[in-house]
Amino acid sequence: xxxxxxxxxxxxxxxxxxxxxxxxxHAKVTLYTVFVIVASAIIIFVPMYKKYIRK
Numbered sequence: 001x002x003x004x005x006x007x008x009x010x011x012x013x014x015x016x017x018x019x020x021x022x023x024x025x026h027a028k029v030t031l032y033t034v035f036v037i038v039a040s041a042i043i044i045f046v047p048m049y050k051k052y053i054r055k
Contacts, residue, residue, distance in 0.1 A: 005052045016044055 020037055027033055 001052065008052075009048065012044060012048070016041065
């Protein structure tokens, strides 16, 4: 795995984590909120995993 791929994962991970922290700080934790967080993680990280790690 190239260094550029690792940097992309780290930047997107930190951005996603920051947005999740913002959501959790400003919204009630409900089943819908948890669903949105899990769905966003799947939408962001699964395509990158399929493209860069599992070739």
